[in-house]
Amino acid sequence: xxxxxxxxxxxxxxxxxxxxxxxxxxxxxxxxxxxxxxxxxxxxxxxxxxxxxxxxxxxxxxxxxxxxxxxxxxxxxxxxxxxxxxxxxxxxxxxxxxxxxxxxxxxxxxxxxxxxxxxxxxxxxxxxxxxxxxxxxxxxxxxxxxxxxxxxxxxxxxxxxxxxxxxxxxxxxxxxxxxxxxxxxxxxxxxxxxxxxxxxxxxxxxxxxxxxxxxxxxxxxxxxxxxxxxxxxxxxxxxxxxxxxxxxxxxx
Amino acid sequence: xxxxxxxxxxxxxxxxxxxxxxxxxxxxxxxxxxxxxxxxxxxxxxxxxxxxxxxxxxxxxxxxxxxxxxxxxxxxxxxxxxxxxxxxxxxxxxxxxxxxxxxxxxxxxxxxxxxxxxxxxxxxxxxxxxxxxxxxxxxxxxxxxxxxxxxxxxxxxxxxxxxxxxxxxxxxxxxxxxxxxxxxxxxxxxxxxxxxxxxxxxxxxxxxxxxxxxxxxxxxxxxxxxxxxxxxxxxxxxxxxxxxxxxxxxxxxxxxxxxxxxxxxxxxxxxxxxxxxxxxxxxxxxxxxxxxxxxxxxxxxxxxxxxxxxxxxxxxxxxxxxxxxxxxx
Amino acid sequence: xxxxxxxxxxxxxxxxxxxxxxxxxxxxxxxxxxxxxxxxxxxxxxxxxxxxxxxxxxxxxxxxxxxxxxxxxxxxxxxxxxxxxxxxxxxxxxxxxxxxxxxxxxxxxxxxxxxxxxxxxxxxxxxxxxxxxxxxxxxxxxxxxxxxxxxxxxxxxxxxxxxxxxxxxxxxxxxxxxxxxxxxxxxxxxxxxxxxxxxxxxxxxxxxxxxxxxxxxxxxxxxxxxxxxxxxxxxxxxxxxxxxxxxxxxxxxxxxxxxxxxxxxxxxxxxxxxxxxxxxxxxxxxxxxxxxxxxxx
Ligand SMILES: Nc1ncnc2c1ncn2[C@@H]1O[C@H](COP(=O)(O)OP(=O)(O)O)[C@@H](O)[C@H]1O
Ligand SMILES: [Mg+2]
Numbered sequence: 096x097x098x099x100x101x102x103x104x105x106x107x108x109x110x111x112x113x114x115x116x117x118x119x120x121x122x123x124x125x126x127x128x129x130x131x132x133x134x135x136x137x138x139x140x141x142x143x144x145x146x147x148x149x150x151x152x153x154x155x156x157x158x159x160x161x162x163x164x165x166x167x168x169x170x171x172x173x174x175x176x177x178x179x180x181x182x183x184x185x186x187x188x189x190x191x192x193x194x195x196x197x198x199x200x201x202x203x204x205x206x207x208x209x210x211x212x213x214x215x216x217x218x219x220x221x222x223x224x225x226x227x228x229x230x231x232x233x234x235x236x237x238x239x240x241x242x243x244x245x246x247x248x249x250x251x252x253x254x255x256x257x258x259x260x261x262x263x264x265x266x267x268x269x270x271x272x273x274x275x276x277x278x279x280x281x282x283x284x285x286x287x288x289x290x291x292x293x294x295x296x297x298x299x300x301x302x303x304x305x306x307x308x309x310x311x312x313x314x315x316x317x318x319x320x321x322x323x324x325x326x327x328x329x330x331x332x333x334x335x336x337x338x339x340x341x342x343x344x345x346x347x
Numbered sequence: 348x349x350x351x352x353x354x355x356x357x358x359x360x361x362x363x364x365x366x367x368x369x370x371x372x373x374x375x376x377x378x379x380x381x382x383x384x385x386x387x388x389x390x391x392x393x394x395x396x397x398x399x400x401x402x403x404x405x406x407x408x409x410x411x412x413x414x415x416x417x418x419x420x421x422x423x424x425x426x427x428x429x430x431x432x433x434x435x436x437x438x439x440x441x442x443x444x445x446x447x448x449x450x451x452x453x454x455x456x457x458x459x460x461x462x463x464x465x466x467x468x469x470x471x472x473x474x475x476x477x478x479x480x481x482x483x484x485x486x487x488x489x490x491x492x493x494x495x496x497x498x499x500x501x502x503x504x505x506x507x508x509x510x511x512x513x514x515x516x517x518x519x520x521x522x523x524x525x526x527x528x529x530x531x532x533x534x535x536x537x538x539x540x541x542x543x544x545x546x547x548x549x550x551x552x553x554x555x556x557x558x559x560x561x562x563x564x565x566x567x568x569x570x571x572x573x574x575x576x577x578x579x580x581x582x583x584x585x586x587x588x589x590x591x592x593x594x595x596x597x598x599x600x601x602x603x604x605x606x607x608x609x610x611x612x613x614x615x616x617x618x619x620x621x622x623x624x625x626x627x628x629x630x631x632x633x634x635x636x637x638x639x640x641x642x643x644x645x646x647x648x649x650x651x652x653x654x655x656x657x658x659x660x661x662x663x664x665x666x667x668x669x670x671x672x673x674x675x676x
Numbered sequence: 677x678x679x680x681x682x683x684x685x686x687x688x689x690x691x692x693x694x695x696x697x698x699x700x701x702x703x704x705x706x707x708x709x710x711x712x713x714x715x716x717x718x719x720x721x722x723x724x725x726x727x728x729x730x731x732x733x734x735x736x737x738x739x740x741x742x743x744x745x746x747x748x749x750x751x752x753x754x755x756x757x758x759x760x761x762x763x764x765x766x767x768x769x770x771x772x773x774x775x776x777x778x779x780x781x782x783x784x785x786x787x788x789x790x791x792x793x794x795x796x797x798x799x800x801x802x803x804x805x806x807x808x809x810x811x812x813x814x815x816x817x818x819x820x821x822x823x824x825x826x827x828x829x830x831x832x833x834x835x836x837x838x839x840x841x842x843x844x845x846x847x848x849x850x851x852x853x854x855x856x857x858x859x860x861x862x863x864x865x866x867x868x869x870x871x872x873x874x875x876x877x878x879x880x881x882x883x884x885x886x887x888x889x890x891x892x893x894x895x896x897x898x899x900x901x902x903x904x905x906x907x908x909x910x911x912x913x914x915x916x917x918x919x920x921x922x923x924x925x926x927x928x929x930x931x932x933x934x935x936x937x938x939x940x941x942x943x944x945x946x947x948x949x950x951x952x953x954x955x956x957x958x959x960x961x962x963x964x965x966x967x968x969x970x971x972x973x
Contacts, residue, residue, distance in 0.1 A: 146550050172552035184547035186539050188607075193536050200533045201552040207561065210533035259552065405772050459957050462713060466913050467957045470950040473906060477950075481943035591906060595715070595779050602776050635787040641780030646764040649773035 099295040105154035132316035177261030198258030379508035385620035386515040390573035394566030400607030403542030411475040414589035416571025417578035442568040449567020453560040479586040491585030605653025691825040693931025694832035698887040699908035700923040702880035718905025719785035724885020754878035797898035
């Protein structure tokens with residue numbers, strides 16, 4: 096199978112800090128690909144490079160074998176790179192509906208004029224209903240988004256990303272700050288995304304249970320370098336990985 | 348959606364109808380003039396609402412475009428340059444021309460962001476004001492341009508302020524509806540995204556730069572339209588209107604009513620023009636009170652009167668809910 | 677242009693530049709300390725000009741009494757300004773709110789001045805006059821230079837230098853800056869943020885007011901002096917936001933450009949000054965000395 100996302104020799108320095116050094120790996124459609132490593136290993140930086148917020152010093156990013164290294168971030172999003180953030184980013188002064196509609200706007204790509212003229216797009220309400228049932232979220236529509244608890248926000252950000260019909264989803268630490276039930280719902284969402292919709296998911300997560308549970312393939316970063324790749328079992332028993340984690344944070 | 352027929356909307360529409368029926372019957376001459384000017388200012392303020400309220404971009408440029416529209420109109424319809432267009436086509440042409448000009452200026456200035464952008468708009472105001480105030484061939488210099496014909500609608504001439512009122516309120520409603528439609532469309536949501544977080548907006552597929560330019564274009568076109576109306580209504584255009592102080596005044600006007608609220612903008616414009624007239628006896632203190640009022644508002648309710656209203660509504664709703672819960676137990 | 681005219685103009689330009697620099701420096705101190713762009717900066721200058729001139733004209737205080745009394749006034753103004761315009765708004769959710777509040781302050785200062793001192797401009801005699809009460813002239817190599825401009829440059833330069841030293845070189849100043857930027861760390865160090873921010877506001881008011889006092893004999897004391905702040909903005913932009921050295925040089929450039937273009941372009945002098953800003957913003961938005969700041973995603 097052709098990879099949907101491929102990184103080739105990505106390098107990135109911040110001043111003296113090496114955040115990525117010759118990183119190469121690829122994500123297949125329909126697979127959940129884990130990206131793990133100690134704090135500061137360069138995981139979020141890599142996502143920023145894939146979504147185009149940072150430009151890599153060297154190396155290329157391919158989406159569906161098309162080189163998108165020079166493509167601006169908003170075009171990458173329209174081409175099908177969806178993402179969530181470590182700390183959810185919603186419109187604080189808007190209601191929940193408007194926040195989620197941004198996802199549908201991205202999926203529809205009808206342009207400002209058509210939208211102004213009220214052209215019909217995909218059925219927002221039906222699609223959202225389906226996702227919310229999986230995420231087990233219900234709330235008062237008219238409320239401000241700022242009133243929602245952190246866990247719901249993190250789930251909603253995945254929902255919003257899926258409303259945009261991406262081909263690749265970059266999901267940054269979805270389980271951080273969620274309770275056990277919510278982690279389950281997040282996994283259900285990612286399962287739907289990858290298995291039913293064929294989206295390639297790149298998942299950053301510190302919860303090893305989650306990673307071992309749903310990832311087919313895993314990349315391990317340390318100090319910006321790939322130190323191991325492979326399936327869950329191989330990674331769990333990899334000496335380099337164990338050392339990296341023990342050398343970094345002991346109580347993770 | 349259901350909120351379109353909420354009791355709130357019905358009350359608003361009824362109030363508006365009353366306003367339209369009563370105002371021209373009780374007012375005339377000078378006082379009517381004041382209300383009309385407030386309506387034209389509201390059109391300009393709606394442009395600021397799109398930029399600042401929806402998109403979070405603080406711009407002073409409204410007066411530059413308002414002046415542009417006014418002088419354009421004056422030159423097209425007074426035979427000064429040998430052009431003698433009928434007023435209606437000239438009026439309709441103005442926002443189109445200035446949308447184009449605003450688009451080009453927006454392309455340049457919006458390469459800057461945040462405070463840099465705001466400063467560039469202040470500079471723009473200073474430059475345009477210097478030209479409006481000095482360059483006689485196009486702007487009449489400090490004397491301005493007088494003898495501008497009034498609006499002529501298929502043979503009907505609007506010679507009294509009271510008849511003008513109907514035209515203006517009609518146009519304000521159209522503009523308000525357009526702004527409300529923008530808010531509830533992809534453009535409105537994209538602007539809101541930019542206002543809250545540009546990086547996140549980019550990852551949601553929003554072309555941040557172009558979206559801001561479009562908002563700037565809309566604001567420029569609305570300001571120019573307001574300016575064209577203003578010069579026809581007063582039959583005169585002078586440079587005083589288009590200086591930095593008035594630019595600040597427009598921003599304050601928008602913030603006062605609620606910069607991100609369509610009804611709020613309308614109320615804000617009326618207040619800014621009408622309140623000083625009502626409180627004439629306090630004249631010498633009026634500006635002072637005004638200044639204090641602005642600060643108090645920013646401290647306690649930065650979302651303006653509309654925000655105040657929303658907050659009161661939310662409080663009442665909250666209390667009712669508590670009561671119901673209390674009764675249920 | 678003959679050499680004498682050139683010298684006179686250059687002197688005027690530098691003197692105005694120094695006054696703009698005093699405003700600009702205050703702007704930057706505030707941006708650094710509390711992150712607020714102050715749109716009442718010019719009105720502080722205007723108010724300071726009224727206060728000082730009133731002490732001289734109405735209370736007939738001699739200079740040695742006028743200076744301490746006006747300093748007390750500036751302290752009061754600074755504290756009132758900070759506790760009304762900044763402190764209640766420091767956690768405002770709408771960033772534009774703090775800016776609009778300073779616009780409100782601008783209106784208040786202007787109206788207060790009009791209510792207290794009347795709408796007509798007041799004239800303040802220059803500090804150094806000749807035997808007939810005319811502005812004193814300093815002759816250097818046969819070139820006549822007005823004392824008031826020379827004094828403006830000297831006083832302004834000394835003040836700017838001292839404050840620059842305070843913030844950039846002295847431990848206290850560095851502590852103050854740190855305190856403003858990171859109140860948590862500052863409170864750990866035992867410096868309450870409120871004290872350092874108050875001190876910053878007082879310094880800013882002093883800078884602006886002294887500028888107002890120095891140019892009062894040149895421009896007359898009038899309630900429209902506030903518009904001078906637009907030129908200080910220009911200086912800040914040219915120098916690069918947050919950079920004091922840059923803002924000083926930028927302000928001097930603005931003063932000189934303005935004075936020389938007045939000669940050639942009279943009504944259009946604003947066009948040159950502000951086109952310069954637009955060009956600067958487009959070609960070099962970080963200013964002469966500024967660096968770029970990136971958003972961390
Ligand atoms: N915008 C930036 N400027 C400077 N350094 C950065 C920036 N973004 C990330 N870094 C640095 O790059 C390294 C990797 O950070 P990050 O990608 O956030 O790590 P992770 O997500 O794996 O915890 C860290 O040392 C971090 O400080
Ligand atoms: Mg991270």
